[in-house]
Amino acid sequence: MKITKVETIHVDEFWQMCWIRIHTDSGEIGLGETWYLPKAVSAVVHEIYGPTLIGRDPMDREGIWDELFKLTGIFTYSGAELRALSAIDIALWDVVGQALDQPIYNLLGGKCRDKIRVYNTIGSYGEWQDNEFEQKDPVGFLQSLIDEGISTVKCYYMAAYAAESQGNFVSSKQIREGLEPLAKQRKALGDQIEIAHDGGGQWALAPAIRITQAMDEYDILWQEEMIHPINAKAHLKLAEETRTPICAAERLMTRYEFREYIENGSAEIVMPDLIWTGGISETKKIATLADTYQTSIAPHDWTGPVNVFACAHVSMNAPNVMIQETNRAYYRGWYDKFIEPNIIIKDGYLEAPEGPGLGTRLKDDVFNRSDIHVESTTESHTWEAVGFIDPGQKVSHFFSPKVPENQPKNTH
Template identity: 40%
Template sequence: MKITAIRTYRTEEFANVLWVHVETDAGITGLGETFYGAEAVAAHIHNTLAVRLLGQDPLRIEHLHREMLNLPMAQSSTGVEYRAASAIDIALWDIFGKLAGLPVWQMLGGLSWEKMRLYNTCAGTRYVRSNVIKPVDTWNLGTADGPYEDLDGFMNRPAELAESLLDEGITAMKIWPFDPAATEFKGQYITADAMKAGLKPFEEIRRTVGDKIDIMLEMHCLWNLPTAMQIAREVAEFKPLWFEDPIRMNNAQALAEFARATPVMTCASETLGSRFAYKEYLDRDACHVVMADLCWTGGLTEGRKIAAMADSYHRPFAAHDCIGPVGFVAGIHMSFSQPNTIIQESVRAFYRGWYLELVTDMPRIEGGYVHPPEGPGLGLELQPAFFERSDLVTRISEL
């Protein structure tokens, strides 16, 4: 079997999502995805990677993974090179599963879990739906037009939101109420009033539902170290499950100092690329929960190595998802196959909303758990209507 063509797809509406089809002479097509800077990633795929991939055996996944990243500029990042390789790699695993007639989680080693607990990242329906990916800018507060405007919910009605999640069996939620203050003060300090505003959702959730729901605090790498530690001291009273990305992920020693200063677990980080970057953070005891985005850090091939390395340090693994539907499903396959998975990220505004506009299937989600995808490969395809979109931009490289 040979790779005969690579096609990329992007749209104006979902401007940061890039989808990839890897086509073969056996008639099997693999589906991949990445997120952020879609046009630049597509250019790298067609201008640099295609010549290395066309005519190759798609089942030589490890070899092709190394071939895509054996570049002088692809050095442990989540830049264009890693995002491009991630999308292709996910598509290669999809081909492998389709050829075998088995789901990708089986190809990765089989089920470690019968079902997987979910947490809800409380994003709104239009969060990350445009090419504006900045804190606060995409919040659309006060413009709720559907049942899952959960970002508006945690800022303006957090107790009601927590009760809504619990009614669905969802027992964990991630929120980021300190982001407005980080934007206002450029992450350098926080005022007493801003601290109180950021603490308010935690106070209301705990007062209303007690400890029935876990709360994660997302900090989006927006703070300097002293201010992040100040926020952590105040929030710790409410017993969050973890603090995520409190500072920029470019200094493992600084994150280790943060981790030592709080009894709450530190989670890091979808912004790290490749297992080599994670090793430095693990060696310095800088993170307790290892989070990886398979669309950014090297795909399923690199993701399972990151999860295995985390396990060797007795650290749990968590797949990131606040991007597109294929990345979400790839993360679910990874989560089911890894014995040290702690929980699976999800966004109900996405998997019950715009994901369904783009792909044919979603895994079964009920009672706060996701169940193993059942179809061969990833178990989903782009919708037929997707290819008829007026804002679709397609590019192809072929033998």
């Protein structure tokens, strides 16, 4: 089995979403996904990663991941490079699962569970205007989740107040105003639903401490990204100042960035975003690292439909998964436009995907859309970082191993 084509696909309607499909000579088509700047991701894929993949065996997922990570590591490993690698990794797992007629969770070592508890992050699309619902009727919004069997929600009570001071100041009045919906929800519903809070990485440490301490009385499930995750010691200080567990963080990339937060205890709940942090392969390693510190993970999702499927496989396999993020406005509002089948959430739980590989695919009519952009790579070549052809090069060397054609080789 060899890779014959690598595609990137994006549509104008959802201009941050990017899919990658990997085709093989035996007919498998693996699907991956990432989110943000699809044109930048496509450039990385077709200039660097795609030509490197052509002719390779998709079974060699570990070696391919390491090679691509190090290939762009000469100048960076994050940004569009890592988002592209994340989507490629998902697609490779999908290919192998199809080839072996097994769901990905079986390839990871089998299931620890058949379903995983979900929490609902507030979102909006079409008829599903949950942001408006929450603002107009915060108690009714949570009750609507409870009625569906969803036992956990994530809200953004204080995020709107950060812009005024660039996150450097928050007043007691603002805290009181921001937490009024939370107070109403707790008074009306008690402990019928767990509530997590996301600060969007908007606050400096001092106001973040003030906010989290003010929220402690409401028995919050976790505080997520109250500060930007760029300083593990600052996160540890925040954790020490509140009784609510600190969750970190979808903005940490790969196990190398998560390591310090896990080791020093500042990430009391670990939240990798699979389509940003390195795909299924890397998320599994992050989960294992967290498990050695008796720390749970809660995979992040606030993006496209393929991510939820990929997360579902990790969530079924990794023993230390706590809960899985979902967004009902998305999976009910627009996921069906693009994939078949959709995820199944029943009584507040995401069920294990069925079928080989991911267990979903892009619908055929996606490729008939007038706003679709598809780019393909079918030829193999070796990417070189130097960025120019040296007219005087006669020998192979580390920076430019391929001697330009029509130049005599130095035999000395």
